[in-house]
Structure formats: C-alpha cells, structure tokens
Amino acid sequence: MKHATTEPFAETGTSDVLAGTGAAESALPVKLVTRGVNVHYGDNHALKNVTLDIPARSVTAFIGPSGCGKSTFLRCLNRMNDTIEGCRVTGAITLDGRDIYDPDLDVVELRARVGMVFQKPNPFPKSIYENIAYGPRIHGLARNKTELDQIVETALRKSSLWDEVKDRLDAPGTGLSGGQQQRLCIARAIAVSPEVILMDEPCSALDPIATAKIEELIDELRDNYCIVIVTHSMQQAARVSQQTAFFHLGEMVEHGSTDMMFTTPSDQRTQDYITGRYG
Numbered sequence: 371m372k373h374a375t376t377e378p379f380a381e382t383g384t385s386d387v388l389a390g391t392g393a394a395e396s397a398l399p400v401k402l403v404t405r406g407v408n409v410h411y412g413d414n415h416a417l418k419n420v421t422l423d424i425p426a427r428s429v430t431a432f433i434g435p436s437g438c439g440k441s442t443f444l445r446c447l448n449r450m451n452d453t454i455e456g457c458r459v460t461g462a463i464t465l466d467g468r469d470i471y472d473p474d475l476d477v478v479e480l481r482a483r484v485g486m487v488f489q490k491p492n493p494f495p496k497s498i499y500e501n502i503a504y505g506p507r508i509h510g511l512a513r514n515k516t517e518l519d520q521i522v523e524t525a526l527r528k529s530s531l532w533d534e535v536k537d538r539l540d541a542p543g544t545g546l547s548g549g550q551q552q553r554l555c556i557a558r559a560i561a562v563s564p565e566v567i568l569m570d571e572p573c574s575a576l577d578p579i580a581t582a583k584i585e586e587l588i589d590e591l592r593d594n595y596c597i598v599i600v601t602h603s604m605q606q607a608a609r610v611s612q613q614t615a616f617f618h619l620g621e622m623v624e625h626g627s628t629d630m631m632f633t634t635p636s637d638q639r640t641q642d643y644i645t646g647r648y649g
C-alpha cells in the first residue's frame with residue numbers, strides 16, 4: 371500500500387523501503403512514518419536504522435529486552451531526545467507527511483500534537499484542575515473560564531477520572547493514588563487535543579487494579595488517537611495493542627499485527643523473546 375504520507379520520501383529515493391514496514395498489514399491510515407532512524411548517545415549507537423509506519427487510531431506496542439532502544443525510539447517521535455545532551459538523531463520522521471525534524475517546526479506545538487505519558491506519574495505540584503488547565507491555557511485553547519472548565523471536564527471524563535475527582539478539583543494532584551495520578555497525566559496530555567499519545571511503560575509503577583484501569587482506558591482512547599506504548603509486559607502488549615514492534619540490541623527486528631507477532635513471528639530472536647528465553 372502506498373500512502374500519501376510517504377510521498378515526501380519519493381523524491382529522496384526512500385519509497386522503495388516501504389516493503390516490509392508493516393504498513394501494508396493495517397487498513398488504517400498511517401500517522402507516523404519513520405525511515406532509517408539512527409540515534410547515538412555520544413559513541414553509543416543506541417538505535418540502528420529503524421523504519422516503521424505507525425497507523426492512526428490504534429495501539430502500537432514496542433517490546434524487547436532492557437536497553438534495546440524502545441524508549442529511545444519513542445522519544446524520537448516527539449523530539450524528546452532533543453533535550454538529552456550528546457544525543458544525535460538521524461533519518462526521517464514524518465507526522466501526517468510533515469517532517470518533524472524540520473528546523474522551522476515549532477517543537478512546543480509538536481509536543482502538544484504528540485503528547486507523552488511517562489513511567490512514573492508526574493503531576494505538577496498544583497491542583498487537579500490546574501494540572502489539566504495549564505496546557506490549554508498556554509496553547510490558547512480556551513477563550514474564557516467556561517470553555518476552560520469544559521476542557522478540564524472533558525479531559526477528565528475521557529481519562530475515566532471525572533467521577534473520582536469532580537468534587538475536589540482544587541485538591542493537589544499529587545494527593546491522588548498512583549493510578550489516579552497516571553490517569554491525571556493522561557488527562558493532561560489529552561487536554562491539549564493531541565493526535566498521538568506516547569506512553570513509556572505507563573503501568574510499571576502501578577498495582578494490577580490500577581494497571582487494568584489504564585489498559586481499559588487505552589482501549590477506549592484508541593478510537594480517537596494514535597497510541598504508542600513501550601511495555602516490558604508481553605501480556606500487556608497482547609492485551610492492548612493491535613501492532614507490535616520487537617526491538618533487540620538497537621535494531622527493530624520485526625513488526626506486524628500483534629496476533630501474528632505472538633503466534634507466528636518470523637525471526638528467531640522474536641520467537642526466543644516471546645517464549646521467555648531471554649529478556
């Protein structure tokens with residue numbers, strides 16, 4: 371399948387690498403396209419030549435043993451690696467066909483379109499309301515207090531937190547349980563109307579009940595967002611994702627539908643990982 375978002379690469383001769391990117395397996399439009407992405411931290415070549423299409427309105431999981439480059443690749447997708455000294459990213463990444471490494475691109479706007487949720491819930495030391503309202507306010511998304519209230523309520527509803535916090539919006543976000551804090555962070559990302567939500571092991575600090583709630587939420591959100599999740603849990607990848615990419619020693623070994631990856635992977639390294647031979 372040749373998709374419109376790949377057109378910028380046609381002139382540079384990279385369109386011929388489309389085969390084997392996994393895009394053909396998904397009927398959904400492609401949201402993010404990466405071609406030959408390499409990342410170096412100083413002399414450490416952490417990510418090697420990663421070429422992948424990430425579809426809209428579905429969940430893509432990155433799995434692989436510790437240190438294989440999953441988080442590094444995730445951070446390439448909203449330029450969070452820019453903030454790491456000595457980190458160098460090469461290759462091409464587009465969002466809806468636009469080069470996200472274009473020097474003219476507004477990185478603050480990019481990170482609103484491509485939001486991020488981290489491993490450890492990190493609410494601002496502010497009220498629940500302010501945690502959500504801050505982003506829309508700085509991005510000028512509300513004309514008045516009524517509109518801002520509406521955005522806050524909608525984001526909290528979408529993250530399944532509204533009923534639990536509606537009577538204490540002025541209480542500190544840091545006073546919520548770990549699972550609630552993580553849903554608050556998801557609400558904070560949603561409040562600025564992102565198209566993509568990147569999640570870096572969002573459940574690793576949570577108990578099984580809080581984890582189940584976040585997984586349910588991810589499942590609901592996928593109708594409207596492109597979600598990319600890094601996870602150490604193969605069970606979680608199997609439960610929440612429709613596509614899975616397996617990484618090993620900085621390479622993306624293979625990518626495809628989650629069903630296929632967990633039943634009939636084509637590479638021995640994937641087979642060994644999913645059967646628990648290493649990891």
Ligand SMILES: Nc1ncnc2c1ncn2[C@@H]1O[C@H](COP(=O)(O)OP(=O)(O)OP(=O)(O)O)[C@@H](O)[C@H]1O
Nearest residue numbers: 411414416434435436437438439440441442443454
């Ligand atoms: N901020 C950083 N500075 C220097 N090197 C880094 C940095 N972050 C990651 N690396 C290196 O890049 C490589 C890939 O790390 P990364 O964290 O992306 O892997 P990962 O698959 O997400 O690992 P984990 O599952 O343990 O979180 C490792 O060799 C790591 O040491």
